[in-house]
Amino acid sequence: MSQSPSTSRAPARPVSDRAVSDRAVSDRIGIIGYGSSAYEKSPSRSEAGYMAEAARAALASAGLERSAVDGISVSSTTLPPDNAVTLAETFGLSVSWASIGNAGGAGAVVNVFDAVHAIEAGRASHVLCLAGAAQDGAFFRGRIGRFNGSIGDYLAPHGFGGMNGLFGIIQRKHMQTYGTKREQLGRIAVDQRANARRNEAALLRKEMTLEDYLTAPLIADPIRLFDCVMPCSGAEAILVGPLEEAPSGKAVAVRAAAERHNHPLGEVSPLRGGWEVFRDDLYETAGFGPGDLDFVQAYDDYPIMVAIQLEDLGFCAKGEIGPFLAERRMTFDGDLPLNTGGGQLSCGQTGGGGGMIGLTEAVRQLRGEGGARQVAGARRGLVSGYGMVAYGHGLSASAMILERAQ
């Protein structure tokens, strides 16, 4: 789609995309456990401590012992200089496969995708995928200017104030290009808050009206307070293994997944991302499309990025997200259940765990364990990731389609 063919042959889309998404399907290996730690505004323990709590819950939900784990994968931007191997040592695990991601908030989806492949290839039998952080707002502000080289060298010296200004630029561009209104984007934050009010683990559960959203304190115009996530502490865990080992009715199959980094090329504040490159193949591989999904867990660092993901993932045409949102209810019982636990916007952002909160919530829903926020009859869902913000925007996009295994 974005690549210019170098020969006279001009395939409809790059061959590599097909190869990647076709490999995603596994009838045998999928998600057999999940878990979340408590979320806290300030850390009471280390990052590994939160991960350990989430990991214990994931093993318990799978009905497996710690000794079953022989692979570990972690998505975290705060763990280095520690990594997946040192984490295995902390947890007393001897593993045959260890991996750490590099795609920020898009990383957890990629890690689970990789874990399925690793098991299919015989590198491990059960992979524990972890993501999270031990941080608070002050910690986050202290490191945001060093997030990567281009931010440190070419944005932080301007006093860019973190990601808010960059997404303010993107949101304003979307508004002036397509006529998108804050009243429309605000529906995402408001409906997610309604979901969070049914999730006792969410840190932000106070009722929010559209008026509250519109009049919230100005942060980075047009970004206001309820467009922003609250950095916090916590972790998420997913256990990947043989579907047949999951408790009856609790196995979740991966029908398709994809990642794309650095698309589009050469734009600093794009209104699109890598999802548009792999969208068609993703649905083709899954065998069903956006109209067949029971919910969406999209990466919600800002409502404008949820909006762009929904466009790029084919829920509406590019630029038409405003009227689309105005006509839909994104609550767990609405016609487009979105971030059914409240998402990062209401639960808080646990660093790299922000890329996994959608996965654990999706698995929770597909197992029928959503409690007061259960999507009735949830069978199929989509999780998308976004991350590694660099010079102006996030470089990484990912998505995964999950289905309750029969």
Add this chain to the structure above:
Amino acid sequence: MTNEVSAAYPEARVTPDNAPMLKRWREAGELVLQHCEGCGKAVFYPRPVCPHCWSDRLVWRPASGKGTVVSFSVIHRGLPAPFDAEAPIGLAEIALEEGISMIARVLVADGEELESGAGVALVGKADAARFPLPTFRIAR
């Protein structure tokens, strides 16, 4: 032209890729951009290789220092010191005359407002030394 500067800004890190740009800015208040001798395109941020064609024949050429605001944000909160004392701060995507975009701070004087489509120019030599990176003002 804006609020008084209360403390030193963070210094931009000098790297093998960006040293000529930072030096020219600091000493002359001018913007120089990498241009690729392989494909002719301008490049920002500075890199060791042309991202368009992978040529390493990148040469520095003076830029006009003029451009147009594509989109912008006005940042009121969450700024680190010393920028917090100067809030709000304008940050814009600027389409440079050389055909590439840059994100940079745009100073806004009393009575002025940032607007998409507005012309911007570098702050000029007298003010340049105060700012770690090429910084713009609304063109008058």
